[in-house]
Amino acid sequence: MATRDTYRHGNLRQALIAAGVELARTGGPDAVVLREATRQAGVVPNAAYRHFDDRRALLSAVSQAALAELARAMELRTAEEADERPEGDEAGAQAVARARLRALVRGYLSFARAEPGLFRAAFVTSDLENTDTEAAAGTGGRTAFRLLSDALDDLSACGMLPVERRPGAEYFVWAAVHGMAVLLIEGPLRGLLPGQAEEAEQRLLRAIERGL
Amino acid sequence: MATRDTYRHGNLRQALIAAGVELARTGGPDAVVLREATRQAGVVPNAAYRHFDDRRALLSAVSQAALAELARAMELRTAEEADERPEGDEAGAQAVARARLRALVRGYLSFARAEPGLFRAAFVTSDLENTDTEAAAGTGGRTAFRLLSDALDDLSACGMLPVERRPGAEYFVWAAVHGMAVLLIEGPLRGLLPGQAEEAEQRLLRAIERGL
DNA sequence: CACCAAATGTGGACGGCGTACACAAAGGTC
DNA sequence: GACCTTTGTGTACGCCGTCCACATTTGGTG
Numbered sequence: 001m002a003t004r005d006t007y008r009h010g011n012l013r014q015a016l017i018a019a020g021v022e023l024a025r026t027g028g029p030d031a032v033v034l035r036e037a038t039r040q041a042g043v044v045p046n047a048a049y050r051h052f053d054d055r056r057a058l059l060s061a062v063s064q065a066a067l068a069e070l071a072r073a074m075e076l077r078t079a080e081e082a083d084e085r086p087e088g089d090e091a092g093a094q095a096v097a098r099a100r101l102r103a104l105v106r107g108y109l110s111f112a113r114a115e116p117g118l119f120r121a122a123f124v125t126s127d128l129e130n131t132d133t134e135a136a137a138g139t140g141g142r143t144a145f146r147l148l149s150d151a152l153d154d155l156s157a158c159g160m161l162p163v164e165r166r167p168g169a170e171y172f173v174w175a176a177v178h179g180m181a182v183l184l185i186e187g188p189l190r191g192l193l194p195g196q197a198e199e200a201e202q203r204l205l206r207a208i209e210r211g212l
Numbered sequence: 213m214a215t216r217d218t219y220r221h222g223n224l225r226q227a228l229i230a231a232g233v234e235l236a237r238t239g240g241p242d243a244v245v246l247r248e249a250t251r252q253a254g255v256v257p258n259a260a261y262r263h264f265d266d267r268r269a270l271l272s273a274v275s276q277a278a279l280a281e282l283a284r285a286m287e288l289r290t291a292e293e294a295d296e297r298p299e300g301d302e303a304g305a306q307a308v309a310r311a312r313l314r315a316l317v318r319g320y321l322s323f324a325r326a327e328p329g330l331f332r333a334a335f336v337t338s339d340l341e342n343t344d345t346e347a348a349a350g351t352g353g354r355t356a357f358r359l360l361s362d363a364l365d366d367l368s369a370c371g372m373l374p375v376e377r378r379p380g381a382e383y384f385v386w387a388a389v390h391g392m393a394v395l396l397i398e399g400p401l402r403g404l405l406p407g408q409a410e411e412a413e414q415r416l417l418r419a420i421e422r423g424l
Numbered sequence: 425c426a427c428c429a430a431a432t433g434t435g436g437a438c439g440g441c442g443t444a445c446a447c448a449a450a451g452g453t454c
Numbered sequence: 455g456a457c458c459t460t461t462g463t464g465t466a467c468g469c470c471g472t473c474c475a476c477a478t479t480t481g482g483t484g
Contacts, residue, residue: 007478008432028337035470046472047433055471125240125332125398132400145400171395171412172388172419179391183383186337188344188357200383207384211423219449220461247441258443259462267442 003042013051015041020062024121032059064135066122070111071138077107097154112181180204215254225263227253232274236333244271276347278334282323283350289319309366324393392416
């Protein structure tokens, strides 16, 4: 929609990603249509090829942006919960570590429910080496996966997770959380009332903590 | 490619689904192209519209067929393991129930690794009410999800799963298993050597059993 | 400052896709 | 055998991703 007086756009690459993110937000990865993104950027379709090899490259960039939003949602949730729990006494360090993991999980799941299109775009298969790059990270520079992993390190440091079980634990946690997200947005649990979803989250959290 | 002498095809609907399944096997859900399926069935593109409302309806049917293959893979695995463990003494009923769950999980994960395209097609979002229909079931008439659920019932009957934790447990198990499958085929765990994948499966199984 | 090369946007075209509409051929029923 | 329903055909439209040649701007080098 944006029109322009200069011949050069100035920041076309970012504009295309931004348009792609909005398309993905509404309609998931399939809605990231190259021509539509260029239209919204006020540019002719071929202009996109100066910044992306092809549609998949654009989609990949959109995916990274979506992963970054997910990471930010998780960071935000942990920050909120930290506010509610201002003081950590000596043994309370365990409680803090535990609360952090719970907050991350909840942030992950509520992002999936609030932004299903973006969530699906974040995990578009394609060639993702991109899952662990800078662009996929949140404000703190850590990706969603990294946030979970670090939380498990904390848990392990507090003695709440036996060291012999630490290796690979992030895969178990991520699998459970991601799987639940899929169940909630496109599986048999979609369309659950918010209250019911909360309860499912609670149960999942307990099962994860037992499983660690 | 199949040519025909009769004007009527005879079984076009099934032929289109079969072609769609093969396309999905090779290239995932995006490869299920309506025109290509009709080409393989030796028919003009519009003929498909006598049997499916649109491309998404075809994809949905392909998805159900893929879910059925998944269920059959899980059934097959449990049957194999049951052979290896011919006799169940009185307390061995617990061992049998436990082995069944493990076999189902392994069947799920090895199907995902062996047929990633089909696996992804099976879980195409769309309008799936279809996840729980007859067409999505295996030879025994039960869907993949149902198989897991029934195995948990057995576990609960043996006293290996406290009754108060039974409700919702299938969601935890399915989430963990499905999440791990995604990690293995398109997440950070893709490209693991078969041996490493086995080890990850083992760890996941232990975590699930602890979490129950 | 003039000039040229690189970077960026434009215009036009091609083939493939999903799908709509009108038409044709085969089956089933009376 | 006449009529209606089902199933496949022909033609056409608009949208998409992408290729190629060309135009415009920018930035560096003489």
